[in-house]
Amino acid sequence: MSATQERTAVDAVPTQLFIGGEWRDASGGETLDVEDPSTGEAVASVADATPDDAKAALDACCAVQEEWATHPPRERGEILRRAFEAMTARADELALVMTLEMGKPVAESKAEITYAAEFLRWFSEEAVRIEGRFGTAPNGQGRLITMKQPVGPCYAITPWNFPAAMGTRKIGPAIAAGCTMVIKPAQQTPLSMLALAKILQEAGLPDGVLNVLTSSSSSSVSKPIINDPRLRKLTFTGSTEVGQLLVEQSAPGLLRTSMELGGNAPFLVFPDADVDAAVEGAVIAKMRNIGEACTAANRFHVSGKVADEFAEKLAKKLADMKVGRGTEDGVQVGPLIDASQRDKVAELVEDAAGRGAEVLLGGTKRDGAGYFFDPTVLTDVKPDSRLLKEEIFGPVAPVVGFDDEDAAIAAANDTEFGLVAYVYTSDVKRAFRVCEKLQTGMVGLNQGLVSNAAAPFGGVKHSGFGREGGREGIDEYLSIKYVAMAM
């Protein structure tokens, strides 16, 4: 990718706040730099919103909520459909912008754009399928009618690791349901969201339905919105720690909340599994997004009968992966998002090695510009190692052996998180048994990827609550009203 192509893609993205259908500077006139994690250099500056801007954004979305709720569902769906088509048509330039602000290889950014756009298409189809029920009261004397109505103005906060998809998973169903929204992307990756807002504006989204705030101070812009009695819903994707704080902040207003939080996914390989297929799945589950995914396989629990074979084959695959700037040809592993994330990964590896783990591959952070960490495989990892308990968020695969099925399930569930687990086995009965016993919201059965716009994504335990995508995703933006009708 040439420097000119990079510049052209970034220059096409608006850098102001998007409030009430207008692009405007922050009221304080401040801006915030967006850094390329592969060089540490600024690629753009965006408006740095103030609490006054936050109030203006909420005002804009409240002003049009009533009208938007009654906007024909077919037209709401058609706006989403046009935005899906525009995202698809512009996938190359959007992917380049994403790589420049987030670091992942361009091919992976493009896959995210496809995935993100799919939520717009999926919910364009759901907009016209919001249905209620009609029934006769058990005593036969009345009728019971239920209807689904938009929740009302929503506030969405998204993380940096999937800068577009974490937005469309919220924006798609909100628009389809007839809700208006203020969205705040992570400060490290605001460009993808601003580009998306422009696409939705061009697709005909009425002014005020979607408003975007970019800010260097997430708490100071979020608090006035969360404390405002007009807000009806808070939807958050990010760390468990911040999710807990936001649930607390949303308690006085008794807001509807959806929380898509951290993970610590176990990847189980049983002795009857196809080991080569498990290794293929492990590469996807571990290395997608440079390991910076809430769904990333965090620990590999492998039957003692095949653990050595699995670890060696995995190390060989990871050793072949090219590390570098995500815009370069053939690169499969980009930089981590910032120095503190890279140093945290290094610390977790040191901790495991210090407790006796063997470093089969990698284990080092790279010197020089950018926040690179080499793909790493650790074996003989001791149970008290921090990286078995904490979200690694990097290209590090700890392999631990297990003796039998009960031990594997116990190890998998030994975490406060419960987002996703991966299971490799060729025994159908075992597959069902294990899937039923895993304390997670999702399971990848003989596959290393679960994300799909047509399926309900979400967790249990400290991974949060609520579902994004699938038939369930729109319900997060709808309230049920029951009408008791006398006959």
Ligand code: NAP
């Ligand atoms: P994070 O630190 O929790 O930040 C997420 C978002 O919350 C960012 O927009 C951030 O803004 C904002 N934020 C931080 N503190 C806040 C506060 N006090 N008030 C209001 N907003 C606040 O998480 P992250 O590091 O960006 O993302 C990684 C985490 O997200 C991981 O734990 C990962 O597992 C999780 N995740 C979960 C899912 C899922 O669907 N379950 C999907 C993707 C990621 P700033 O950028 O300004 O800090």
